Amino acid sequence: MIKSLFYSITFHTIMIILTILSFPFMLREPVDLPPIVSVELIQISDKTNIPYAPKARKIIEETKKKEERIVSEQAPPAAKEKEKPDRIPLPDEKDEQKKIVKKKQNPEEVKPQIRQSSEFEKKEIIDTNQIAALIDKAKEVEAVKKKDSNKITQSNKKNSFATALSLSEEDALRAQIFGCWSVPLGLPYDQDLLVRVKLQLKKDGTIMKSEILDHERMNKPGQKFYKVLAESALRAVRLCQPLKVPPTGYEKWKDLQLNFNPMEMLKG
Amino acid sequence: MIRLLLLNLFFFLSCSKLFALIEVDITRGNLDPLPIAVSPLHVDIKSEETKNLKTKELGTKISEIIENNFKNTGLFNPLKKDAFVQKPDIAHLKPRFEDWRLIKAQALVTGKLLVIGGKLKVEFRLWDLAAAQEMTALAFTTTPSNWRRVAHIISDKIYERLTGEEGYFDTRIIYVSETGPKNQRVKKLAIMDQDGENTKYLTLGNELVLTPRFNPTSQMVTYMSYFRNMPRVYLLDIETGTQEIVGNFPGMTFAPRFSPDGKKIIMSFAKDGNSDIYTMNLDNRVVERITEHSSIDTSPSFSPDGKFIAFNSDRSGLQQIYVMRSDGSNVKRITFGKGIYGTPVWSPRGDLIAFTKMHKGKFYIGVMRTDGTGERLLTENYYQEAPSWSPNGRVLVFYRETKAGDKGKGFSAKLWSIDITGYNERRLLTKTDASDPSWSSLLSK
8 A cells, every 4th residue: 555655656756757757838938038139349450540658669679570570481381293184174064064054044935914904904914812812812811820839939939849959059140131121111000010031941041931931921912012012032042142041950950930020110 | 667768858859859940030121222223225226206306315325314213312333334235236135144143233223115106115123132032013005205114113123122112203292492692582383203304494483482382193283473462372283283362361371281181181270369270171261260279379280191281389388399189179288399380390200200400509400209209300500491302202392591692692492302210311403492392192103
């Protein structure tokens, strides 16, 4: 009787400890540290150097003289052999290369999609919205399903288990995209401005696939601004590639989600 | 038992794996002007020559107007044509995106035009160079003399597609043209395109004209004129040139302005020595009193939904801005800053009120939220006033008086524009001195 009670207590205790360790919500919220501002160190050129104080100049000149002496005492660097090119391409090959380039430069002709329009009536020649809607329709059902699970936004709910990037790595990436993202103006302040872009990256940081997670919102009436905003986010990512990703841990960051939200910036 | 334990351990650990997607928040971007390339439009070889218009140059001229419009917004940086790798003669074909990306362009405008049978047909395409895809494509047909308007309409469409808000290029500005010395000023009503072109004079200058204001729904203008020292309010149809008197009003009458639906005008005039706010229904000419206070109430302006009116009043001592319901109830003071506030104008977007502020001998044009919070002074000078909103609520036009001539004895009044960020201030070129500007709604709406 006592033995079985002892077993029961032991196993229950182990189970409780395991549960505490495994469930993420049991963890404490991470300390909300202010974002780290990356600072680029630039060497100031000689021209912009401020003049030395008169006393300091003497000391500097003396140290310079000493340095010069040390340099002159050193042996001259060994002369390197000139590197030969691996292989000179044959003239035939050169021609082939040129041909390929020529093919590329021939511009593709635009198909005659423009239809007649009447006096001052403007007509959308290609209704990109409709095409996008057709393509998106297939994805829509899936997206709706995903929506609920994807409701974790850029808030503090973001899981600390998933931090495969160090703070400085994450900050470097963030700073890179800040520079590429031209925020469209005319966005309504009272609307949800969060655009979530899911990326699949190659090892060198170039983009294999990019997807707007709430793409069905782009074609909804009254959400024109969202389309412009989502496009600006995609443009930023494309302009920025290759993204500044860590050299290691590819498996962890090959799928990346960027949450673009200009609300803070617009509200000042 | 151990197996059970291991199974449990595996289950819990696999649960935590579900949260493995890395998320990075991007909360800031840059507000640098977007580099855009506007290729000269390709002129079709079948195009015919027309009177007073060199068809061959039309493609370049239209692209220059588009470039100029973009440059004036401060939001775009049109790239110099010298840097273009691709020539305009293949502009009707699909662009070589790598050539344009090479010169750091992010968007590209291409197009072609054809003048045939007395008609001008213009097509244009906007390309996203980063994504290597077309963003929009439109075609217009009109008479060749309308080529400037076509350039403005194209600018509007591109602006709308890239910023998400309506453009303001296919619009006009009405103002009071001023000539002569200050004590013998000749004032005429004048109208021009928003880029300063196509100036036309609407009155002869025999009578003093003041405060022209556009109807937000049509090309109709209301303005004041003095006839035998009596203020009169007129209605002028810009399209037909017809003009009618709305009424004679007693004493000092100020700044008539349309209601958002264009069916009423709102103004202030002095009755029995007291200046209050009144509306007049333009259908039946019935005048309704809105405020009844012993103070001076002037410069009323409706909110775009027509539910509220902003005005200035000295009921608290100094002149300040107040907001009330359109029936005159629920009057609330919204400015409490130092100085005198005047000429409130409600933004067409409904989010801001523009105003003129006078403080320590200087004049400021500023904006604030409709409850008076978030005051931002956009520009400062010795004399400037009368802000008027562009139809998209992004830019303000106003006039500024400065000293001019030998030893600063003369004076000059010019039109200026500034966007709501306060960074993009520009002078609008007018043929004469100018004051009291008012911006029209979009002509093609």
